[in-house]
Amino acid sequence: MFEAAELERTLDKETYKTEVAKLRVELIEIQQRLLNADFPVILLISGVDGAGKGEMVNLLHEWMDPRHLETSAFDTPTDEEKERPHFWRYWRALPPKGKIGIHFSSWYSDPIADRLQDKITDNDQEAYLSRVNTLEKMLVDDGALLIKIWLHLGKKQYKERIKNLAADPKTAWRVTKKNLNNIKVYDQFRDVAEETLRQTSTGHAPWILVEGYDQRYRSLTVGRLLRDMIQKRLDVDPKTLVSPAVDWTAKKDKTTLLDFVDLNKALEKKEYKEKLADYQARLNELARKAHKNKISTVMALEGWDAAGKGGMIRRMIHALDARHYRVLPIAAPTDEEHARHYLWRFWRHLQRAGHMTIFDRTWYGRVLVERVEGYARNDEWIRAYQEINEFEEELTEHGIVLLKYWLHIDKDEQLARFKAREEISYKQHKITDEDYRNREKWDDYAQAVADMVERTSTPNAPWHIIEGNDKRYARVRALEILCERLEKAL
Amino acid sequence: MFEAAELERTLDKETYKTEVAKLRVELIEIQQRLLNADFPVILLISGVDGAGKGEMVNLLHEWMDPRHLETSAFDTPTDEEKERPHFWRYWRALPPKGKIGIHFSSWYSDPIADRLQDKITDNDQEAYLSRVNTLEKMLVDDGALLIKIWLHLGKKQYKERIKNLAADPKTAWRVTKKNLNNIKVYDQFRDVAEETLRQTSTGHAPWILVEGYDQRYRSLTVGRLLRDMIQKRLDVDPKTLVSPAVDWTAKKDKTTLLDFVDLNKALEKKEYKEKLADYQARLNELARKAHKNKISTVMALEGWDAAGKGGMIRRMIHALDARHYRVLPIAAPTDEEHARHYLWRFWRHLQRAGHMTIFDRTWYGRVLVERVEGYARNDEWIRAYQEINEFEEELTEHGIVLLKYWLHIDKDEQLARFKAREEISYKQHKITDEDYRNREKWDDYAQAVADMVERTSTPNAPWHIIEGNDKRYARVRALEILCERLEKAL
Numbered sequence: 001m002f003e004a005a006e007l008e009r010t011l012d013k014e015t016y017k018t019e020v021a022k023l024r025v026e027l028i029e030i031q032q033r034l035l036n037a038d039f040p041v042i043l044l045i046s047g048v049d050g051a052g053k054g055e056m057v058n059l060l061h062e063w064m065d066p067r068h069l070e071t072s073a074f075d076t077p078t079d080e081e082k083e084r085p086h087f088w089r090y091w092r093a094l095p096p097k098g099k100i101g102i103h104f105s106s107w108y109s110d111p112i113a114d115r116l117q118d119k120i121t122d123n124d125q126e127a128y129l130s131r132v133n134t135l136e137k138m139l140v141d142d143g144a145l146l147i148k149i150w151l152h153l154g155k156k157q158y159k160e161r162i163k164n165l166a167a168d169p170k171t172a173w174r175v176t177k178k179n180l181n182n183i184k185v186y187d188q189f190r191d192v193a194e195e196t197l198r199q200t201s202t203g204h205a206p207w208i209l210v211e212g213y214d215q216r217y218r219s220l221t222v223g224r225l226l227r228d229m230i231q232k233r234l235d236v237d238p239k240t241l242v243s244p245a246v247d248w249t250a251k252k253d254k255t256t257l258l259d260f261v262d263l264n265k266a267l268e269k270k271e272y273k274e275k276l277a278d279y280q281a282r283l284n285e286l287a288r289k290a291h292k293n294k295i296s297t298v299m300a301l302e303g304w305d306a307a308g309k310g311g312m313i314r315r316m317i318h319a320l321d322a323r324h325y326r327v328l329p330i331a332a333p334t335d336e337e338h339a340r341h342y343l344w345r346f347w348r349h350l351q352r353a354g355h356m357t358i359f360d361r362t363w364y365g366r367v368l369v370e371r372v373e374g375y376a377r378n379d380e381w382i383r384a385y386q387e388i389n390e391f392e393e394e395l396t397e398h399g400i401v402l403l404k405y406w407l408h409i410d411k412d413e414q415l416a417r418f419k420a421r422e423e424i425s426y427k428q429h430k431i432t433d434e435d436y437r438n439r440e441k442w443d444d445y446a447q448a449v450a451d452m453v454e455r456t457s458t459p460n461a462p463w464h465i466i467e468g469n470d471k472r473y474a475r476v477r478a479l480e481i482l483c484e485r486l487e488k489a490l
Numbered sequence: 491m492f493e494a495a496e497l498e499r500t501l502d503k504e505t506y507k508t509e510v511a512k513l514r515v516e517l518i519e520i521q522q523r524l525l526n527a528d529f530p531v532i533l534l535i536s537g538v539d540g541a542g543k544g545e546m547v548n549l550l551h552e553w554m555d556p557r558h559l560e561t562s563a564f565d566t567p568t569d570e571e572k573e574r575p576h577f578w579r580y581w582r583a584l585p586p587k588g589k590i591g592i593h594f595s596s597w598y599s600d601p602i603a604d605r606l607q608d609k610i611t612d613n614d615q616e617a618y619l620s621r622v623n624t625l626e627k628m629l630v631d632d633g634a635l636l637i638k639i640w641l642h643l644g645k646k647q648y649k650e651r652i653k654n655l656a657a658d659p660k661t662a663w664r665v666t667k668k669n670l671n672n673i674k675v676y677d678q679f680r681d682v683a684e685e686t687l688r689q690t691s692t693g694h695a696p697w698i699l700v701e702g703y704d705q706r707y708r709s710l711t712v713g714r715l716l717r718d719m720i721q722k723r724l725d726v727d728p729k730t731l732v733s734p735a736v737d738w739t740a741k742k743d744k745t746t747l748l749d750f751v752d753l754n755k756a757l758e759k760k761e762y763k764e765k766l767a768d769y770q771a772r773l774n775e776l777a778r779k780a781h782k783n784k785i786s787t788v789m790a791l792e793g794w795d796a797a798g799k800g801g802m803i804r805r806m807i808h809a810l811d812a813r814h815y816r817v818l819p820i821a822a823p824t825d826e827e828h829a830r831h832y833l834w835r836f837w838r839h840l841q842r843a844g845h846m847t848i849f850d851r852t853w854y855g856r857v858l859v860e861r862v863e864g865y866a867r868n869d870e871w872i873r874a875y876q877e878i879n880e881f882e883e884e885l886t887e888h889g890i891v892l893l894k895y896w897l898h899i900d901k902d903e904q905l906a907r908f909k910a911r912e913e914i915s916y917k918q919h920k921i922t923d924e925d926y927r928n929r930e931k932w933d934d935y936a937q938a939v940a941d942m943v944e945r946t947s948t949p950n951a952p953w954h955i956i957e958g959n960d961k962r963y964a965r966v967r968a969l970e971i972l973c974e975r976l977e978k979a980l
Contacts, residue, residue, distance in 0.1 A: 083784070088837060091838070092837065127616035131880070133620070142832070203631075342632070390628070394577055
């Protein structure tokens with residue numbers, strides 16, 4: 001989930017200056033409009049230590065009219081607070097309609113810290129978070145615009161930041177024992193935070209990840225998000241608003257995770273042949289062992305048109321026993337499927353223990369093609385991330401090995417492959433006008449893929465982005481990952 | 491919560507016969523209309539052993555067109571099922587659009603049985619139920635009409651039923667060891683079931699309690715509910731339907747819990763004076779002890795107009811130290827309150843540890859006056875039960891003693907008191923045209939009170955219905971309950 005916020009995105013000084021000047025005017029205008037609105041804005045700023053939460057809040061106070069902005073920080077509960085129920089201190093800090101309330105740390109600090117220190121079990125945390133979800137649902141049902149921002153910093157970036165602070169005599173005093181300890185427990189923290197965000201990223205109150213690495217980038221991004229989300233909400237007709245899904249699609253940034261994929265990776269033919277044979281042999285052995293041990297595998301395969309999914313599948317099943325796997329191409333739903341929840345058609349195909357199921361296109365269609373083409377309403381695809389995460393959690397908790405591949409190629413490579421297909425008679429059927437139409441929406445799809453990876457990559461079911469411009473490299477890489485995951489599970 | 495379904499309601503044979511004949515025609519017609527609808531109906535039938543679940547399901551199959559009705563029973567998981575994730579067997583049994591699927595036992599059996607046998611902790615159960623809520627939300631968001639019926643039988647009635655079965659040689663074989671054991675664990679079962687229903691009675695999928703004592707009563711009630719709820723849903727314009735709140739207000743029955751309250755209870759003046767003084771002395775002592783031990787009390791006082799709330803409060807505070815309690819009359823919200831969630835005005839008034847807070851009218855206004863007068867939309871008051879339960883759970887989990895009184899009088903008594911007030915000059919201000927207008931809606935209010943008690947009476951925060959036709963009796967009874975609850979908590 002956090003991969004998309006560990007890309008070290010930066011912003012140059014000049015652009016920042018120009019853009020902030022504009023943004024400040026717009027934010028003040030929006031605040032003015034908001035004053036007459038029938039809803040409050042609740043902004044939660046959480047995130048990794050050192051990712052700039054405090055600076056961000058200060059900056060917002062500078063940029064906006066502080067008379068209509070109120071920040072509450074929740075540290076160790078006071079005596080007054082301890083004498084009341086847990087959520088009391090959050091309730092009393094709720095902003096009235098027409099105003100913005102910033103909750104610094106908020107109801108998410110305790111469950112993360114307590115779980116990290118093993119004060120509570122996984123199930124205790126899940127129970128607490130279900131209360132948080134109920135609370136947030138209550139506020140949103142009442143009309144509140146709830147914006148939850150997570151400022152993120154990868155381990156490498158966090159270390160770097162602490163090191164830089166320590167190196168400069170002017171800032172060395174800011175580095176505490178706590179910071180140094182945070183480096184040690186970073187990996188556990190990341191897991192707990194990821195689980196927390198996953199469980200509470202609901203259709204009505206999804207989390208929004210912002211990379212905290214660069215001060216200018218994160219400041220402008222958060223400011224713009226705030227502007228766009230309030231704006232969007234002000235423009236909605238209140239009569240049509242029943243428990244609205246929050247739409248964060250006010251684009252954060254044009255560059256996405258996909259722009260950071262190294263598509264130059266390639267394999268020579270000879271090396272390819274050797275490696276392919278090696279991995280196929282290994283896979284055959286692992287798959288037999290998995291079958292014997294009743295470990296099931298589900299593979300979810302997504303990718304651009306012409307990215308080479310078919311060829312990849314053929315290389316995999318070459319190593320498998322036909323009695324133990326099934327390939328399921330997902331096209332238009334059947335009548336029976338159409339008459340049920342969109343996840344039903346995937347649930348029904350789960351195989352018995354020890355089998356492998358390969359889905360050629362998957363349940364992610366909901367947040368890819370259905371989102372981009374408008375087949376699903378906004379509230380439908382926005383809440384689908386949570387529905388999918390729940391579905392996948394049922395699979396992985398049952399012990400199923402779940403692999404999710406995004407087979408990635410760039411736009412030029414796709415065109416070259418389209419052209420090539422048109423010239424080979426037995427491949428002509430694979431290329432239609434629709435493929436060209438989809439191509440025109442490349443940027444929308446790219447944004448949808450980035451959101452998908454950001455919202456559904458979890459520790460137990462991570463997305464693997466396969467560098468696909470070179471087919472040989474992609475096939476071997478996919479086999480390698482499959483073998484590694486199986487090995488780990490056996 | 492279950493009190494309302496332990497009233498031993500019955501229905502005579504003649505009425506039953508006539509009504510069922512009509513109902514069967516209507517159910518078949520509705521099934522026909524449903525066939526073309528864009529949603530499935532999922533009917534969960536759960537409840538107490540012996541409350542007639544099996545008979546009910548059989549009867550529905552008899553009454554309706556079985557081609558469009560499918561029942562799935564979930565017993566011990568089969569091998570096939572064990573090899574898949576937990577929810578797989580429920581997913582595969584989901585009915586398609588246009589049809590009715592009955593889930594017998596369903597996803598609620600395991601959490602209740604497991605908790606009862608201490609296989610899982612409270613938090614484990616809460617975590618599981620939060621998944622159930624997500625699953626149900628998913629189905630409802632997708633358009634499904636989800637009807638959850640709990641067939642109930644009180645302990646006394648359950649014992650009676652087992653005894654009757656055992657006494658008749660023709661049915662004695664039906665009484666098993668399991669039945670006899672169920673009698674022993676009935677009280678625990680009731681608590682676990684109540685907690686389960688409370689946590690999963692959401693705005694989009696509330697539980698509906700039906701008393702299972704009399705075969706004719708329960709059969710007709712369930713059949714009518716099914717008819718009315720599908721009918722209502724068929725009549726809704728699908729365009730306005732976004733995650734609909736289920737409206738069960740298709741009246742189950744005209745008699746409610748309130749009709750079973752014995753309003754003849756009274757106290758002679760002499761006895762009253764003695765008891766009043768006794769309880770006040772006892773309360774004084776208990777309240778001082780509570781203050782010392784930092785135990786807080788919250789009293790929620792509701793009741794009919796002119797039921798005598800004011801006089802009751804005066805008798806209570808007579809025994810209290812003014813520094814340690816506050817009386818909060820709840821009238822129209824202030825500007826500040828109006829600008830926030832409706833529960834905010836109650837959260838803010840929670841006192842420090844060791845204090846007593848008496849709310850004269852409460853957060854229940856949402857499901858009483860706001861419901862009846864239409865100040866709250868249907869979806870708003872329907873989901874309010876869950877919101878209120880969550881709120882109260884925060885209080886009781888923090889250790890607060892929460893008392894909820896419904897001060898009950900009958901319609902004649904109210905009129906007599908109105909007239910009396912009009913004749914006493916210093917009480918004239920207490921009676922207005924509005925009081926008479928509210929009186930006209932007596933039956934609607936009675937239904938709202940019955941629903942309120944049914945949906946929000948929980949083991950830790952039960953409703954106490956005070957027999958109020960005799961003021962003396964009511965005051966002493968309220969003091970008695972207060973003392974008992976405090977004693978238990980100290």
